[in-house]
Amino acid sequence: MATLKRLGAPASSRAFAREREARGAAPLRGPRRSTLTNAAGLTRREQDVLEVLASGATNTEIAAVLQLSERTVAHHVSAILGKLRVSTRTAAVKAARGAGLLDGKDGPVTPAS
Numbered sequence: 001m002a003t004l005k006r007l008g009a010p011a012s013s014r015a016f017a018r019e020r021e022a023r024g025a026a027p028l029r030g031p032r033r034s035t036l037t038n039a040a041g042l043t044r045r046e047q048d049v050l051e052v053l054a055s056g057a058t059n060t061e062i063a064a065v066l067q068l069s070e071r072t073v074a075h076h077v078s079a080i081l082g083k084l085r086v087s088t089r090t091a092a093v094k095a096a097r098g099a100g101l102l103d104g105k106d107g108p109v110t111p112a113s
Contacts, residue, residue, distance in 0.1 A: 002031065039099045040083045047101070049076040054093045054102055 004013040021027060035043050042050065045066075052062045059073045066073070081087060084095045096102050 005036075039101055040080075040096070042080065042083055042101070046076050046080050046083070049073060050080050050092070050096055051102060053077065053080070053089060054096065 001013060001016060004010075004016060017027065031041070032043070035041060038047065048066055049062055052065050057065065059070050059077065062068070062073045062077075063070045068076075077089065077092075081089075081092055084092050084099075086092050086095050093102070
């Protein structure tokens with residue numbers, strides 16, 4: 001479904017969804033509009049994590065700021081690295097800045113109270 005949408009084939013995408021539904025399959029959920037419009041395909045939460053990560057925060061600090069578990073943050077960081085096609089956090093920040101994903105939103109870390 002995502003491939004059909006990425007190829008710009010909305011009619012084929014709708015036909016595929018109708019055929020799946022006719023066969024009793026659960027409807028497919030594609031990426032949200034905000035994910036599709038993000039230059040790197042980041043979800044809103046991945047974008048939030050990236051913005052805090054860009055300030056030099058550790059996973060523990062990101063978790064505190066965004067009120068997430070460290071494990072969830074680790075998954076988001078891994079997804080960000082994959083989507084930006086980099087292997088380090090520093091390279092991710094550099095790539096994100098180059099792609100205009102940070103837009104001056106990265107700043108100091110302020111843990112939630």
